[in-house]
Amino acid sequence: MEETKWNTRLGLGWAEGLVAVLFFLLLHYIRHRHKHLISWPLLRELPSMIINFPRTHEWGTTILRAAGGTIAFRGPIFTGMRVVLTCDPCNVEYILKTRFSNFPKGPDFHEMFHELMGDGIFNTDGDEWQAQRRTANAHVHSKAFRDFVNKTSHQLSSDRLVPILRKAAVDGAVIDLQDLTMRYTMDAACAAVFGEAVGCLAPELPQVPFVTAMDEAQQAVVARHVLPHKWWKVMRWLGLGMEPLLARGVHTLDEFVANQVAQKRLERSGGNGGDLLSIYTTDVSAKTDNYLRDVAVNFLIAGRDTTGAALAWFFWLVSTHPEVEAKILVELKEKGTEDLRELHYLHAALSETLRLYPSVPLDHKGVVKEDILPDGTTVKPGNMLLYNIYAMGRMHWIWGNDCLEFKPERWLGQDGKFIPESGFRYLAFNGGPRTCLGKEVAYVQMKCVAAAVLPSFELQVVEGHEVLPKPTVILMMKNGLKMRVKERVAGNLHFPAKIINV
């Protein structure tokens, strides 16, 4: 009786109920069958890709391990879709360096990102990219900029982030450390680009409209990736899906950046000079406002989420590896923070974090002319070429049998000094001519936070909190990083016995 009442209320008959149950069982079955790659009639590998999307990074690693480093997917018949996925360092070197000009980002990428990134360094290829790269390279590596980044990163970590953690420790509150590291890097990126932070780390942790606009615009552009090229254009035209969000976000962003650029132009003779916009505007070849807008947005996007996500994974790994934490603390005590370059162990721990949890887990390129990759895979114009940086850190044939372990020591020589990776097996900062321009800035920002936080606080993941990667362009934690903070009592560093004696 009760059952009939429910079915009637839901408008379901027995037949529909049965179909629903069968459908559920079928989905369940498919989900488990698709732990590996299965080719279906007509749809070919597309169902596998869709079903495994929520755990895309782990799944990509599993199938690449099984395939020996490279695999090709085909979309449904008649679509012509073909995706080549690789984590083979020889292939990646060939794509990013040896045959660099045959594998650009391509026109589809440019169009998809154009409203947001304009014609900035991230969104151009060929001569246009090269000219921008030359200018950006000079400015980012100038002494004025490096000193400015150093100063502002120290200030933000000690004067803004530490007080927030101290209050959480006193209140016994649970914090989302990932939210805090993202707030830190947003403020740090704005300081580096505009000369001042936007207040993300104010004590009340406010929602900053400019930051919300940037987040929404980025999400909307990412949503374009999962649609065929023509579809998102129609949706833009009709104002459907996330397209209005993108238009609104870009509008807010443009207004904010235009104000900053106008301000810099006014200050031109008397500005403090260390931030990127000041440096660009005092350049004799000072460009149009649009050019400066694109510089600012590209650098904000390049530097903010990448560094924020890396820091969250770093704190999680360190808090779950007390022996690593202890060694970082010893180094900080011995060497201080005057010269961050001297912190070799901390540098190794950050690099090891990015080996296992690269902020950009998957990157892609287009193909200009048909070519054969070093492992014999043929790639053709129209194919999508993906290199899986997340999987690269997890292949035993690249990093050895301990590849899944968090071991900063693998980066250190006998003398305890950091040995940089020269080959193409470590791609957290990309490789070849398009290597990340902000690597040094990122390490300074990350070291400043680690040096300010770790000696002062013990961080502990809240019991039962599950740390999982999110299937996003930047490798964030799906559920954030819920932690409890305890002020470290001086001298109470909880070193394991073997460390106390070193």
Ligand code: HEM
């Ligand atoms: C842990 C932090 C960071 C990581 C893991 C990282 C990683 C990367 C990666 C993988 C790329 C290549 C992206 C592509 O072309 O598809 C890249 C490019 C770039 N990064 Fe970073 N990045 C970080 C921080 C920064 C910071 C702080 C800045 C700015 C100060 C920055 C500036 C750039 C720029 C300008 C490019 C474009 C280079 C070009 O196309 O020539 N990055 N980064």
